[in-house]
Amino acid sequence: MYICLEGIDGSGKSTQIELLLKWLDNCGIDVLMVFEPTESPAGKLIREMLQNPNATKTNFQNTLALLFAADRIILMDKIEAAEKEGKLVISDRCFYSSMVYQNDGDWISTINKFAKRPDLVLLLDIDPETAISRCEGKDSFEDIDFLIKIRERYLEIADKQGFMVVNAKNGLNKVHDDIKRVVARKLGMCI
Numbered sequence: 544m545y546i547c548l549e550g551i552d553g554s555g556k557s558t559q560i561e562l563l564l565k566w567l568d569n570c571g572i573d574v575l576m577v578f579e580p581t582e583s584p585a586g587k588l589i590r591e592m593l594q595n596p597n598a599t600k601t602n603f604q605n606t607l608a609l610l611f612a613a614d615r616i617i618l619m620d621k622i623e624a625a626e627k628e629g630k631l632v633i634s635d636r637c638f639y640s641s642m643v644y645q646n647d648g649d650w651i652s653t654i655n656k657f658a659k660r661p662d663l664v665l666l667l668d669i670d671p672e673t674a675i676s677r678c679e680g681k682d683s684f685e686d687i688d689f690l691i692k693i694r695e696r697y698l699e700i701a702d703k704q705g706f707m708v709v710n711a712k713n714g715l716n717k718v719h720d721d722i723k724r725v726v727a728r729k730l731g732m733c734i
């Protein structure tokens with residue numbers, strides 16, 4: 544089973560994955576946690592490029608899309624191997640980040656044809672103003688208009704693909720409880 548958390552920068556993905564991993568560990572569930580971009584050479588290049596002030600421009604995003612697709616193909620081997628061992632895979636971002644950030648649906652799907660689609664996607668939905676205020680002092684996209692567009696695309700795709708949308712503006716524990724409930728249902732656990 545492959546579960547992914549998506550959401551704009553500062554929506555709380557890393558924070559919630561840490562809480563989720565602790566809870567799954569307490570439940571005795573064997574988990575592999577992965578994140579995109581990965582630590583592969585392609586992932587390192589992506590991280591470097593994301594520091595560029597042109598990171599929101601179209602040609603730049605198209606270049607990133609190709610690098611993300613390459614980085615993701617490498618990651619699929621690791622995910623498939625973990626699933627074969629019966630592990631639950633929790634991912635910080637996945638294919639759908641490319642669908643929203645690089646925004647050319649058909650082309651993104653084509654270059655990502657080898658990327659496995661998650662069994663469950665949780666979208667941490669939050670307004671960009673709050674997300675940015677949570678990230679103060681951290682390197683991140685601070686272009687509010689870009690983040691507003693990204694949030695809209697996330698919500699559109701969530702509707703089409705049946706993501707579970709979680710209100711990420713709530714406090715840590717409430718968001719954690721909401722995520723736990725959805726994951727437990729998917730895994731057939733009682734909480």
Ligand SMILES: Nc1ncnc2c1ncn2[C@@H]1O[C@H](COP(=O)(O)OP(=O)(O)OP(=O)(O)O)[C@@H](O)[C@H]1O
Pocket residue numbers: 550551552553554555556557558559677678683711712713714715716718
């Ligand atoms: N529910 C919450 N309430 C208040 N603050 C939160 C909440 N969730 C996360 N934060 C804080 O917001 C900041 C951003 O959270 P986090 O790093 O988890 O976001 P992220 O989605 O992983 O961002 P990025 O995409 O940039 O990695 C952190 O400082 C975190 O402590």
Ligand SMILES: [Mg+2]
Pocket residue numbers: 556557558635
């Ligand atoms: Mg994070």
